[in-house]
Amino acid sequence: MNVVFAVALAMLLASTSLCLVRLIRPGxxxxxxxxxxxxxxxxxxxxxxxxxxxxxxxxxNALFVVSxxxxxxxxxxxxxxxxxxxxxx
Amino acid sequence: xxxxxxxxxxxxxxxxxALVLIASIGLLRFHTVLARTHPATKAVTVGAVLVILAAxxxxxxxxxxxxxxxxxxxxxxxxxxxxxxxxxxAYRANTRMREHLTVDHLGEALDGGTFGDDGSAExxxxx
Numbered sequence: 324m325n326v327v328f329a330v331a332l333a334m335l336l337a338s339t340s341l342c343l344v345r346l347i348r349p350g351x352x353x354x355x356x357x358x359x360x361x362x363x364x365x366x367x368x369x370x371x372x373x374x375x376x377x378x379x380x381x382x383x384n385a386l387f388v389v390s391x392x393x394x395x396x397x398x399x400x401x402x403x404x405x406x407x408x409x410x411x412x
Numbered sequence: 413x414x415x416x417x418x419x420x421x422x423x424x425x426x427x428x429x430a431l432v433l434i435a436s437i438g439l440l441r442f443h444t445v446l447a448r449t450h451p452a453t454k455a456v457t458v459g460a461v462l463v464i465l466a467a468x469x470x471x472x473x474x475x476x477x478x479x480x481x482x483x484x485x486x487x488x489x490x491x492x493x494x495x496x497x498x499x500x501x502a503y504r505a506n507t508r509m510r511e512h513l514t515v516d517h518l519g520e521a522l523d524g525g526t527f528g529d530d531g532s533a534e535x536x537x538x539x
Contacts (some may be wrong), residue, residue: 327422330465334429338436344437345448353445353502357452360494361439364456364487368432370460371480374465375421380476386483394490401494401501 328376335372339365352404356397363393417469418510420433444512445502451494460487 339362346358370386438451461484468480503509503518510519 324422325428326419327425331425331429334433338432341433341436341440345436351445351502351506353498353505354448356449356501357439357445357448358497359458360498361436361452362461367454367483367487368460369485371460371464371467372425374476374480375463375470376495378471380471380473380479382481383479386459387486388442390483390490394511396496398497400499404475405501405504 327394328381331372332369335369353401356400356404360393360397363389363396367393421466421469422461424469426460427465428462428466431455435459443507446509449495449499449502453491453498457491460484469496498511518539 326371328389342365344359346355348354363406367390370382370389374380374382374386426498430446432455435451435455438455439448442448444453464480464484464487468484471480500518510516513519
């Protein structure tokens with residue numbers, strides 16, 4: 324069972340690095356918003372993973388907070404970039 | 413009983429982790445911004461829901477199970493809203509994207525109106 328947790332954590336690590344590559348690559352602002360939102364959801368998945376591994380429920384409030392902050396911030400930044408001209412592409 | 417819990421949670425964890433990995437690969441490989449919203453919101457959300465379900469299966473506390481199910485429901489509900497907002501913002505912020513679109517219902521609905529350089533909504537003169 325520990326092997327399963329290690330494999331899942333390695334998959335999350337690879338996903339985060341791929342999202343970071345998308346964040347750093349030159350592109351539009353919407354690319355960066357998407358990458359950051361995906362990274363925050365991966366953080367939520369990581370918290371759920373550690374809650375499954377240890378069996379304790381102390382992390383679940385943090386899970387709620389991170390998912391709410393990810394949603395609110397991506398919607399807010401999307402609203403912000405609507406009202407300015409994007410200079411790339 | 414413990415074996416059933418272990419097998420179920422292991423399956424859900426591996427499926428969810430694989431989905432998140434596939435979603436981030438898609439986020440890297442798709443060519444346009446609007447296309448990238450597909451893996452970044454849909455696949456990641458389903459992967460997150462699967463892993464949260466795996467945690468809900470493993471944790472013995474009933475209140476924690478309810479909280480985790482609520483968190484999964486929250487992810488499912490907020491994902492389309494975020495996808496819609498990001499897609500609409502990407503469409504409005506990049507005017508040169510519209511030449512590449514095959515079907516453009518939002519452009520017809522806007523009727524050429526867009527946000528000008530001074531930040532106020534104005535109609536485009538040449539379309």
